[in-house]
Amino acid sequence: MIRAVTIKDLVGVDIRGYHLNRLIGTGSYGAVYEASSGSERIAVKASIRSSDVLNEAVALQRLFYCEFTPKYFFHEETPTQNGILHTIGQELLGADLESIRQRVPWHAIKRPTLVRIAWQAISCLQAVHSYNLVHRDVKLGNFAVSLPTSPNHRVTIKIFDLGLAHHYKDDDGNLIDDSTNPKFNVMKYCSFEVAMGCEPMPKDDLHQLSYAILYASGYDFLQKMKSPPDELIAWKREMLREPSKTLPPLARFLTPWFEALSELNDIVPIDYENLKQKIQQSLPAHNASADLYMEMLDGEPTLV
Numbered sequence: 415m416i417r418a419v420t421i422k423d424l425v426g427v428d429i430r431g432y433h434l435n436r437l438i439g440t441g442s443y444g445a446v447y448e449a450s451s452g453s454e455r456i457a458v459k460a461s462i463r464s465s466d467v468l469n470e471a472v473a474l475q476r477l478f479y480c481e482f483t484p485k486y487f488f489h490e491e492t493p494t495q496n497g498i499l500h501t502i503g504q505e506l507l508g509a510d511l512e513s514i515r516q517r518v519p520w521h522a523i524k525r526p527t528l529v530r531i532a533w534q535a536i537s538c539l540q541a542v543h544s545y546n547l548v549h550r551d552v553k554l555g556n557f558a559v560s561l562p563t564s565p566n567h568r569v570t571i572k573i574f575d576l577g578l579a580h581h582y583k584d585d586d587g588n589l590i591d592d593s594t595n596p597k598f599n600v601m602k603y604c605s606f607e608v609a610m611g612c613e614p615m616p617k618d619d620l621h622q623l624s625y626a627i628l629y630a631s632g633y634d635f636l637q638k639m640k641s642p643p644d645e646l647i648a649w650k651r652e653m654l655r656e657p658s659k660t661l662p663p664l665a666r667f668l669t670p671w672f673e674a675l676s677e678l679n680d681i682v683p684i685d686y687e688n689l690k691q692k693i694q695q696s697l698p699a700h701n702a703s704a705d706l707y708m709e710m711l712d713g714e715p716t717l718v
């Protein structure tokens with residue numbers, strides 16, 4: 415048994431043979447550590463919300479062969495003097511996209527990089543949905559770059575934090591209810607239909623992604639989320655009804671993609687390849703399917 419500890423005070427503890435070296439960051443309910451065993455480095459997520467950890471562990475296990483989510487290593491329950499500590503060992507990722515956005519001038523990721531991010535982020539959701547999972551918490555901070563591969567420092571975008579993910583349909587296509595009944599309509603960055611009281615479905619992950627991309631393009635979505643609830647819902651509705659008029663001028667180049675997103679529904683299967691082509695059409699002079707790299711620019715690691 416390990417001594418009484420708080421979730422943010424686990425440096426030095428060993429879990430499943432991995433030594434917790436460094437606190438990477440903390441969220442509303444947990445903390446993530448960089449841990450190692452010999453030369454192998456992983457991320458260990460510890461949380462006080464056992465239901466989220468269990469849910470994430472099940473989702474990551476399901477996604478074991480998925481290359482767009484962190485690789486799953488283990489789920490461990492460790493007795494401590496003040497209760498059970500729940501941890502998940504998973505692939506160590508690099509910086510999350512919210513931190514990357516914060517580091518770029520004007521907090522606006524350049525268009526050629528932005529379309530590559532959007533292309534890969536759509537692939538992440540396509541992959542998650544192909545395992546009959548809906549993520550339900552799509553935001554910029556829940557995407558991260560993989561650790562760069564040498565020698566050219568190529569990275570890929572992965573989606574993580576599957577604590578709210580849901581196995582929404584079985585192999586025969588029958589919908590599966592979420593018995594925990596979470597209230598997604600209170601989440602400020604939920605999609606329009608979810609704000610209106612519908613259950614989050616795959617198309618809602620894509621609508622949440624559209625807000626994340628808009629935010630990454632330099633739009634002050636945090637300020638928008640502070641609008642009175644009615645105003646925020648009206649804006650989300652107009653983004654679907656008339657994207658070309660509602661999009662801020664700097665993001666208007668993404669109109670083809672937003673128009674395609676408006677046409678999604680829960681019945682017709684989503685054509686992810688078409689959505690990627692719409693991203694390409696938004697910026698024809700640049701290859702949206704090109705690789706991404708972490709390069710040192712002015713002494714700062716920069717995603718290009």
Ligand SMILES: Nc1ncnc2c1ncn2[C@@H]1O[C@H](COP(=O)(O)OP(=O)(O)OP(=O)(O)O)[C@@H](O)[C@H]1O
Pocket residue numbers: 438439440441442443444445446457459484504505506507508509510555556558574575
């Ligand atoms: N597998 C991972 N590899 C590297 N860093 C990670 C990994 N998973 C999470 N992180 C980082 O750990 C930090 C804490 O993550 P966590 O998901 O607990 O909180 P959050 O997303 O910042 O907040 P919230 O839980 O409120 O959404 C974040 O900076 C996140 O980018």
